[in-house]
Amino acid sequence: MRAFITGGTGFIGANLVRLLLQQGYVVKALVRENSCLDNLTSLDVEIVRGDLNDRHLAQEMSDCQVLFHVAAQYSLWQSDRELLYRSNVLGTRNILSCARQAGIERTVYTSSVAAIGVNDGVAVNETYQSPVDKLVGYYKKSKYYAEQEAVKAVQQGQDIVIVNPSTPIGALDLKPTPTGEIIVRFLQRKMPFYVDTGLNLIDVKDVAWGHILALEKGITGDRYILGNQNLTFAQLLDKLAKITGLPAPKSTIPYWIPYSVAWLEESIFARLGKQPTIAIDGVRMSKQKMFYDATKAVSKLSLPQSSIDQALEDAVGWFSQRVKDEE
Structure with missing residues (x-):
């Protein structure tokens, strides 16, 4: 089986590429011209240079049977609104169109729980949907509209299964993700x-x-939350303290303090040429407990529910080793 994957250099994509190879797939990976290939070094993967909006991708996919569209632009900066729409929405539209032209038999589209939204700390499942105007920030909105591109493609007869990962943790978090950044800090x-x-x-x-x-068992057009354990931030920090032996912070910070800093940085200082360090939308998201129920994926797909403690240990070990390698 030949698989075409977008986002193979990223956190989820790099782990998926390794698993596909272990399962005997031949893998073709789309990477941007300026992408760092550290996550694919020494792997038997055919590299295709290009962009999500390239029209020639149908030709590159023509010798593959399945597509994993994992790539997405992630940013919480309000100035990246157009980039998020172009990459996530228009890029998804183009990739799915190319897959249809190439005769791809089945696609797994990587959406996000960001597209689903939250419900005041109540764990929600796939049947829930926040009104789009309630989704905080342009990133979440872009993932919602990108998922709608997949829904429309299904309605036109394309075989697509949608997965909505929650917050993954572990090794190969190269950028890192916001959660990886928490561990680093x-x-x-x-x-x-x-x-x-x-x-x-x-x-x-x-x-x-x-x-x-999802490729093997998913129902066409269905969405599946790929999640496991709901934790408060304090519980997450306690787990990191036990793993590392470092003390966890004990005090919360009032919402208005980081919000005020973020507003000043993005609204005022950024216009003066200073790179902001805190995103307004990131602070706004932190007001919400982002809890989800993955029962459907566990029962219908047999989604594994591995130890979160072990995954955090894997992440801590990987980040610690990277720091040593860079010294």
Whole structure:
């Protein structure tokens, strides 16, 4: 089986590429011209240079049977609104169109729980949908509209299964993701306070399995939340403290403080040429506990539910090793 994958250099994509190779797939990976290939080094993967909006991708996919569209632009900066729409919405539209032209038999589209939204700390499942105007920030909105591109393609007869990962953790978090950044800051002792929020965590290896299981067992047009354990931020920090032996911050910070800093940086200082360090939308998201229910994926796809503690240990070990390698 030949698989075409977008986003193979990213966190989820790199773990998925490894699993596909282990399962005997031949893998072709689309990467941007300026992408770092560290996550694909020494892997038997055919590299295709290009962009999500390239029209010639149908030709590149023509010798593959399945597509995993994992790539997405992630940014919480309000100035990246157009980039997010172009990459996530228009890019998804183009990729799915190229897949249809190439005769791809089945596609797994990587959406996000960001597209589903939240419900005041109540764990929601695939049947829930926040009104789009309630989705915080242009990134979440772009993932919602990108998922609608997949829905429209299904209505036109394309075989697509949608997966909605929650917050993956583990190794190969190269950029890193916002959650990876939390772990890095914790290790560097740069987190004196924390915000009162919550996340649904899942081992990134389970997310990779969820993609293959969706390919094999998913119902066309259905969405499947790939998640595991809901944790408050305080519970997450306590787990990191036990793993690392470092003390967890004990005090929360009032919402208005990071919001005020973010507003000043993005609204005022950025216009003066200063690179902002805190995103307004990131602070706004932190007001919400982002809890999800992955029962459907567990029962219908047999999604693994590996230990979150072990996944955090994997992440801590990987980040610690990267720091040593860079010294």
